[in-house]
Amino acid sequence: MLTVAKSSRRKFLALISLIFTPCEALFAKKIDTVSNGTEIFHLVCNHFIPASDTGPGAKDVELGHQLMSIYVQTSYGRTLFKNIVTGLGEQFLALSHDEQIKRLEEQLEGGKLSEQLSSLLTHCAHAYYSNPQSWPSIGYRTPQPQGYADYASHCGDTKTKMTNS
Amino acid sequence: MPGTDEVDVCIVGSGASGGVLARELALKGLKVVVLEAGQRLDRSRIPTNLPHWELRPDQYFSSNNVDEDAQRDRVTYAPDSDPSFVLSRVKAVGGSTMHYEGFCARPHPGDLKRNSLTGLAVDWPIPFSELTPHFERVEAMLGVSGKLDNRFEPPRGPYPNPAIEMSCAVKRVKKGCDALGLNAAHAPMAILSRATNTRAPCNFCGGCWSGCFMGAISNMAQTYLPEAEKSGAIIRIGVMATRVMLAKDGKRVTGIEYFDESKNLQFQRAKVVALCCNAVETPRLLLMSARYDHPNGLANSSGLVGKNFSCHTVVSARGLFEERIDAYKGPNINGMVQDYYDHDDKRDFAGGYILALRNAEGGPVRFYDKMAAPKNLFGKELVEYIEKNFGHSVAISAYGEHFATERDQISLDPAVKDTFGLPVPRIKINIHDNDRTMLHHMKQTVHDVLSAAGANDIHEALAPGFLGTHLLGTCRMGANPNSSVTDAYGETHDISGLYIADGSLFPTSTAGNPTIVIQALATRVALQIIAKGNLSVSA
Numbered sequence: 001m002l003t004v005a006k007s008s009r010r011k012f013l014a015l016i017s018l019i020f021t022p023c024e025a026l027f028a029k030k031i032d033t034v035s036n037g038t039e040i041f042h043l044v045c046n047h048f049i050p051a052s053d054t055g056p057g058a059k060d061v062e063l064g065h066q067l068m069s070i071y072v073q074t075s076y077g078r079t080l081f082k083n084i085v086t087g088l089g090e091q092f093l094a095l096s097h098d099e100q101i102k103r104l105e106e107q108l109e110g111g112k113l114s115e116q117l118s119s120l121l122t123h124c125a126h127a128y129y130s131n132p133q134s135w136p137s138i139g140y141r142t143p144q145p146q147g148y149a150d151y152a153s154h155c156g157d158t159k160t161k162m163t164n165s
Numbered sequence: 166m167p168g169t170d171e172v173d174v175c176i177v178g179s180g181a182s183g184g185v186l187a188r189e190l191a192l193k194g195l196k197v198v199v200l201e202a203g204q205r206l207d208r209s210r211i212p213t214n215l216p217h218w219e220l221r222p223d224q225y226f227s228s229n230n231v232d233e234d235a236q237r238d239r240v241t242y243a244p245d246s247d248p249s250f251v252l253s254r255v256k257a258v259g260g261s262t263m264h265y266e267g268f269c270a271r272p273h274p275g276d277l278k279r280n281s282l283t284g285l286a287v288d289w290p291i292p293f294s295e296l297t298p299h300f301e302r303v304e305a306m307l308g309v310s311g312k313l314d315n316r317f318e319p320p321r322g323p324y325p326n327p328a329i330e331m332s333c334a335v336k337r338v339k340k341g342c343d344a345l346g347l348n349a350a351h352a353p354m355a356i357l358s359r360a361t362n363t364r365a366p367c368n369f370c371g372g373c374w375s376g377c378f379m380g381a382i383s384n385m386a387q388t389y390l391p392e393a394e395k396s397g398a399i400i401r402i403g404v405m406a407t408r409v410m411l412a413k414d415g416k417r418v419t420g421i422e423y424f425d426e427s428k429n430l431q432f433q434r435a436k437v438v439a440l441c442c443n444a445v446e447t448p449r450l451l452l453m454s455a456r457y458d459h460p461n462g463l464a465n466s467s468g469l470v471g472k473n474f475s476c477h478t479v480v481s482a483r484g485l486f487e488e489r490i491d492a493y494k495g496p497n498i499n500g501m502v503q504d505y506y507d508h509d510d511k512r513d514f515a516g517g518y519i520l521a522l523r524n525a526e527g528g529p530v531r532f533y534d535k536m537a538a539p540k541n542l543f544g545k546e547l548v549e550y551i552e553k554n555f556g557h558s559v560a561i562s563a564y565g566e567h568f569a570t571e572r573d574q575i576s577l578d579p580a581v582k583d584t585f586g587l588p589v590p591r592i593k594i595n596i597h598d599n600d601r602t603m604l605h606h607m608k609q610t611v612h613d614v615l616s617a618a619g620a621n622d623i624h625e626a627l628a629p630g631f632l633g634t635h636l637l638g639t640c641r642m643g644a645n646p647n648s649s650v651t652d653a654y655g656e657t658h659d660i661s662g663l664y665i666a667d668g669s670l671f672p673t674s675t676a677g678n679p680t681i682v683i684q685a686l687a688t689r690v691a692l693q694i695i696a697k698g699n700l701s702v703s704a
Contacts, residue, residue, distance in 0.1 A: 047543070131217075139489075151371075152369075
């Protein structure tokens with residue numbers, strides 16, 4: 001009942017939150033008409049959110065699968081997928097790791113795929129950082145039901161990470 | 166059939182003012198019906214205990230059909246309205262108190278004397294001292310938490326509850342205020358700091374914006390409305406008021422016409438009608454109620470219904486600290502500075518503003534959006550940035566007085582209709598020279614405070630503009646019927662028995678958050694309705 005307009009992007013993100021069940025088979029049947037499209041898509045997601053010393057990467061939390069299962073459900077998502085994988089092309093897979101990163105950088109900084117890759121990056125970041133598997137590495141847990149009894153005392157300890165309990 | 170029996174008072178809207186009126190009048194034994202366009206919110210929809218809560222932060226306030234909600238609650242904006250004003254309100258039982266943060270600082274006497282002090286705008290028709298007992302009554306009912314450590318606050322008694330302790334983040338920002346000689350005080354909050362017999366206190370989850378999981382925020386659904394219903398007030402939900410109805414002579418109110426939940430027109434007869442629908446919907450209803458003897462809308466002989474639409478201006482800055490401060494924990498507002506609140510002739514702007522020290526950073530998704538995304542980070546850099554900096558950021562805000570003119574107004578859109586076929590409100594509001602000068606000062610102050618506190622990477626979190634939640638001033642009260650819509654007690658000059666009790670009454674916006682003022686005014690209006698008699702008041 002908030003009267004603030006709901007943008008299509010916002011609705012899309014809400015959809016992300018509601019559907020986190022991988023269904024790649026369904027996806028592959030309906031969207032993956034581009035040769036190796038799925039592989040390219042997964043690779044890009046993992047380049048966007050790689051594993052760190054303390055946290056899992058996109059691959060570890062099956063981020064690509066999750067996003068694909070959502071993309072399949074809207075024409076916006078299907079078009080986004082198609083544009084990204086065809087835009088990067090199968091030759092993307094043949095590039096070295098560093099060359100792939102450079103290519104993504106170039107595209108994000110004003111290339112033809114800038115808008116589409118920016119959208120995918122946002123979706124990756126939202127899906128990843130709303131996933132509890134990513135939280136221990138940044139010392140976070142969901143606000144409720146416990147709340148934060150330590151809100152006024154747990155401060156000033158630069159390197160301390162909270163547990164996810 | 167609903168609506169056939171006459172009641173003493175029909176209240177339109179169940180928010181900050183409607184809730185107060187309903188309780189105060191029902192406690193006196195009056196027959197009260199409240200018409201509410203929204204539904205009762207379902208607390209099981211508050212998302213903050215769910216893993217992906219940040220992706221659906223508003224779900225508590227929305228039905229399952231956001232498109233239908235948007236169409237029903239549609240507004241339009243004049244082409245020359247300031248684009249920073251985006252209306253934000255909740256249509257539900259409890260109104261917009263259901264998503265308010267509970268900031269509850271009383272105004273100062275000078276807020277009611279703007280014309281005398283600055284030569285701009287108008288004075289309020291009420292002496293400050295007359296509001297004091299109403300503030301006390303409202304604060305007791307809400308269980309306001311606070312501390313007498315604000316040196317600018319007018320003399321007052323103790324708060325009903327002890328203050329909520331400042332969070333790590335607010336304590337850190339307070340150091341900056343201290344360094345600049347500013348008085349960072351505990352923010353008075355309509356949030357319980359200790360349990361009552363029926364309600365739990367705040368557990369500092371920081372999710373105020375998504376609905377209070379604990380029920381610690383003293384919104385209307387937690388406070389006034391249960392007591393109103395217990396005392397016999399009836400709340401009809403999902404109904405849309407369409408017209409205020411008058412007697413044949415056009416001088417006396419007889420009730421409200423409304424669409425019921427099945428979109429059938431009904432009529433609620435009432436001796437008194439009180440409009441509590443906020444400063445957008447109240448003038449809309451008066452304008453929609455035009456008839457042959459009131460061609461420009463009801464209560465509009467002054468031509469001022471819908472005029473002088475006001476809210477507050479806002480600017481916000483965010484910075485990063487070396488150490489972890491976890492500004493996602495604690496109530497959204499936890500400290501305040503009123504050094505620039507009262508008007509000062511030595512400054513280059515009239516009026517004043519308040520600085521809110523906040524804990525509203527949200528979780529990692531919000532951190533990504535606010536801090537990482539603008540830097541265009543991805544890959545290793547992105548992951549490292551968030552691992553290093555999440556929990557280190559904080560934003561503070563300043564809310565400024567807005568000096569409205571008659572050109573700032575709510576009117577009826579001539580072309581666009583809502584799902585009931587009613588003309589939607591058309592909003593026009595702009596920032597004027599004085600507001601602009603004040604915003605510049607506000608912007609400098611939030612930056613200076615963060616800088617003095619030792620923050621790095623300080624940047625604008627909210628560009629100077631309007632806050633679309635504080636809706637004020639479209640049916641201003643006053644002594645003169647030629648320059649005001651209601652008298653000093655909220656009864657319209659033109660129509661006997663027709664009262665307004667919401668933020669529309671404000672002659673000026675004041676420099677602070679308006680909810681407690683709205684509630685105090687509504688208390689005063691309730692007492693006036695009772696005092697005027699002709700109603701079945703219990704002893």
